[in-house]
Amino acid sequence: YCGSKSGRDVDKVKECGFTVDLGAGDAPYFREADWVLVCRKRYAQDLKPECCLDPRITQWYVGMGWHRMYIGEIVEAYAR
Numbered sequence: 001y002c003g004s005k006s007g008r009d010v011d012k013v014k015e016c017g018f019t020v021d022l023g024a025g026d027a028p029y030f031r032e033a034d035w036v037l038v039c040r041k042r043y044a045q046d047l048k049p050e051c052c053l054d055p056r057i058t059q060w061y062v063g064m065g066w067h068r069m070y071i072g073e074i075v076e077a078y079a080r
Helices: 012-016 055-061
Strands: 020-022 028-030 035-046 069-079
Touching: 028 035
Parallel strands: none
Antiparallel strands: 020 028, 035 069
């Protein structure tokens, strides 16, 4: 469900029955997750189509904006 619906159109958290908890720095995560990594952002960069080494990736971005990539430092980890 989460990979096929947009958060702009539906409340995916509510529809899936997830429970939001807070980790370090009030980072939200889902209580129902088997594994959770809470990270501190250390670097951010906008992805660019000309940097894609595999041209198949660009098919998912036709007429849409590109994502931003983050590199993070793990500050907490939870396992259920």
